[in-house]
Structure formats: structure tokens, C-alpha cells
Amino acid sequence: MLEITDIIGIVAFAISGFIIGVKNGLDLLGIIISAFLTALGGGIIRDVIADREIYAFTDILPGILVLLVVLIGIYFKFHRFDFEKNRLFLLSDSIGLVSFAISGAIVGEMKGFNIFGVATLALITAVGGGMFRDMLINHIPFILKEKFYGSIAILVALLVYFLPNDFFYILTIFIVGVFLRIIAHIRNWQLPKI
Numbered sequence: 001m002l003e004i005t006d007i008i009g010i011v012a013f014a015i016s017g018f019i020i021g022v023k024n025g026l027d028l029l030g031i032i033i034s035a036f037l038t039a040l041g042g043g044i045i046r047d048v049i050a051d052r053e054i055y056a057f058t059d060i061l062p063g064i065l066v067l068l069v070v071l072i073g074i075y076f077k078f079h080r081f082d083f084e085k086n087r088l089f090l091l092s093d094s095i096g097l098v099s100f101a102i103s104g105a106i107v108g109e110m111k112g113f114n115i116f117g118v119a120t121l122a123l124i125t126a127v128g129g130g131m132f133r134d135m136l137i138n139h140i141p142f143i144l145k146e147k148f149y150g151s152i153a154i155l156v157a158l159l160v161y162f163l164p165n166d167f168f169y170i171l172t173i174f175i176v177g178v179f180l181r182i183i184a185h186i187r188n189w190q191l192p193k194i
Contacts, residue, residue: 009099041129098177122157
């Protein structure tokens with residue numbers, strides 16, 4: 001289950017990193033770095049915190065997936081049809097957020113973390129790469145300005161923590177998480193301010 005959620009998250013976040021890189025006028029290397037940071041940054045932090053071999057550094061698949069996404073994005077011009085309404089970005093970012101929240105929560109459970117550790121690891125995994133990318137391009141990190149973003153990652157982590165870790169439940173959590181993220185964005189949901 002962990003490898004599947006990682007692969008889905010890597011591909012989805014590579015797409016969103018590619019789109020952000022193009023929209024910010026980065027050159028080809030900048031776009032590749034944006035895609036790599038977005039897709040792999042959260043998982044690297046997760047693996048360091050959990051004292052695991054770093055998946056992105058020990059397995060060739062994550063890097064190949066990101067490069068393939070960039071090449072396919074250039075060929076099919078993902079950025080051109082996404083500029084108007086950001087639908088591809090919203091979908092890919094939502095899928096990446098939920099996939100990495102699930103993978104972070106699974107790793108936290110495997111390491112015997114308590115509920116707070118599982119939720120924190122899921123949040124860091126889900127938003128870490130995007131934070132690196134946003135800081136690199138001198139933007140306020142997405143988690144700090146996008147309403148109900150980090151809350152989705154924490155909610156997903158809690159569901160993973162309390163429900164059995166089998167395919168049916170993980171798939172259900174994934175679908176519910178992506179749906180909630182998209183609805184929260186469309187309806188402009190936000191937490192109360194103090």
C-alpha cells in the first residue's frame with residue numbers, strides 16, 4: 001500500500017510542481033527542480049524523521065517518474081490548458097496531498113508513532129515538498145494561504161490511524177480526502193480565525 005500511495009503522490013505532485021514552475025516563468029532546469037522538490041521533498045523529510053532509507057535516494061523509480069512527468073508535461077503542454085481555470089493543478093495537487101498524507105500516516109504507524117506523531121508525519125509528508133518549492137520561488141507556502149489544506153492532511157491521517165489498514169479502507173480514505181479537498185477549494189472553506 002505504501003509504495004502505491006508514494007507513486008501516486010509523486011506523479012500528482014510532479015504535475016503540480018511542473019505547472020507552478022511554468023507559471024512562474026522558470027527555465028527548464030527551474031521547472032525540473034520545481035517538479036522534483038514538490039514530488040520528492042515531503043517523502044524525503046518523512047523518511048529522515050522516521051529513520052528509514054530515503055526512498056527517493058535508494059530507488060530509481062521516483063526520479064524516473066518525475067522526469068517522465070516533466071517530459072510528458074512539455075510534450076502535451078499541461079501548462080497551456082491549465083492556465084485558465086487551474087483544474088489540472090487543483091486535481092493533481094489534491095491527489096498528491098491526500099496520497100502523501102496517507103503514506104506519511106502509514107509510515108508513522110509502522111514506526112509505532114502515537115496519534116500526534118502519525119498526524120504530524122502525515123502533514124509534513126503531504127506539504128513538505130510544496131513548502132520547499134514555494135520558498136524557492138519566493139512565495140508564501142501554499143499551506144499558509146490555501147484554506148483548509150493542511151486540515152485535509154490531518155483528517156486523512158486520523159482516518160488512517162483509526163481505520164484498518166487494508167485496500168478498501170485506504171481507497172475510501174483517498175477518495176473522501178480528494179473529494180473534500182476539491183470541495184473545500186471550490187466552496188472556499190476555511191477554519192475560523194481568532
